[in-house]
Amino acid sequence: MGSFASLRMTEGTVSLCMQSTRGLFALALAALCISLAHAQSRIDCSVLQSHALKQRVHYCVLLPSGYDEAVAKRPAKQYPVLYSLHGLGDNEQSLFRSGGWNLIENLRKQHKLGDFLIVTPEGRATFYINSADGRVRYSDFFLGEFIPYIEGKYSIRRGRASRGITGVSMGGYGALRFAFAHPELFGSVSTQSAALMDEQSLGAGRLESQLGGLLGGVFGNPIDHGHWKRNDPLALAKLNAGAIRGMAIYFNCGRNDEYGFAAGAEALHRQLRAQGIKHEYHSYPGNHSASYFLAHLAETMDFHSRAFESGRQ
Numbered sequence: 001m002g003s004f005a006s007l008r009m010t011e012g013t014v015s016l017c018m019q020s021t022r023g024l025f026a027l028a029l030a031a032l033c034i035s036l037a038h039a040q041s042r043i044d045c046s047v048l049q050s051h052a053l054k055q056r057v058h059y060c061v062l063l064p065s066g067y068d069e070a071v072a073k074r075p076a077k078q079y080p081v082l083y084s085l086h087g088l089g090d091n092e093q094s095l096f097r098s099g100g101w102n103l104i105e106n107l108r109k110q111h112k113l114g115d116f117l118i119v120t121p122e123g124r125a126t127f128y129i130n131s132a133d134g135r136v137r138y139s140d141f142f143l144g145e146f147i148p149y150i151e152g153k154y155s156i157r158r159g160r161a162s163r164g165i166t167g168v169s170m171g172g173y174g175a176l177r178f179a180f181a182h183p184e185l186f187g188s189v190s191t192q193s194a195a196l197m198d199e200q201s202l203g204a205g206r207l208e209s210q211l212g213g214l215l216g217g218v219f220g221n222p223i224d225h226g227h228w229k230r231n232d233p234l235a236l237a238k239l240n241a242g243a244i245r246g247m248a249i250y251f252n253c254g255r256n257d258e259y260g261f262a263a264g265a266e267a268l269h270r271q272l273r274a275q276g277i278k279h280e281y282h283s284y285p286g287n288h289s290a291s292y293f294l295a296h297l298a299e300t301m302d303f304h305s306r307a308f309e310s311g312r313q
Helices: 002-020 023-038 067-072 100-109 138-153 170-181 199-204 206-210 215-219 225-231 233-239 261-275 290-295 297-312
Strands: 042-050 055-063 081-085 117-121 163-168 188-192 248-254 280-284
Touching (some): 055 138, 117 138, 138 170, 163 297, 248 261, 261 280
Parallel strands (some): 081 163
8 A cells, every 4th residue: 555655645745836836936846846746657557348358357557757758759769568467366456555666666766677667467366377167268368458458558669579577476377378378479577486386286186275276267176187288387388498598587486485386486497497498596585475575576677677678789
């Protein structure tokens, strides 16, 4: 809630300044207040009616400071875009409500990040894939509806080098799955504590028990192993090894992850290393928590900022 309160306080400050401008310095003070407001980033939150999902999907977009002025010019400035996928039990506002907005804003004020849009779609409990029974077609929505809609509505630079994807936990699984299944679309991918699960754990029912039985609605009950393999990031990394060699890849995981996702991260690290695919991997002290994700958020943002800058050269 703190981040959204900051936005309201910024708007309120401008309003207060405008109301209190009196005397000889009125115009100068008003201009200063407006200038301070324009120096802040802002968040657009709205909904998109999905034909694939047959329901409305909420989303938010973090726009860097100066976005409106830059796109009003001719030619309009175009920005890279980072799609950020939330974890199970969270929503499209979680990144910004958790302190992420303030952290990103501070990094930009320190000139440690370039300007790019951050887009957070609502993912519910879909793992960002089409369900095994075909009833929930989230992947179809994201690729066929959401990306074209966002990149048509906002001033976004075209091409895979200017498009990245990131995620935490369930969103980390989704980010890797999208990137490795569609390397023609994404130039960079990063994850924190991605929900990388092996078939042995699935078969034994341990993970499904830990995740409250939610896996069955996505992967089938019992687990549809064919469907699982078709969406498994590790299997996709093998299948599309040649195409992902030019992708910038980053992931981390806490060593004390309660769901055992550290083992999945290690397995992905070993596989990519064996395949000769360049990547950046970190195993850190910590568990599966919002505080862990926030502690390493700056790394993921810096990683994509550098990838976007490298993609322009």
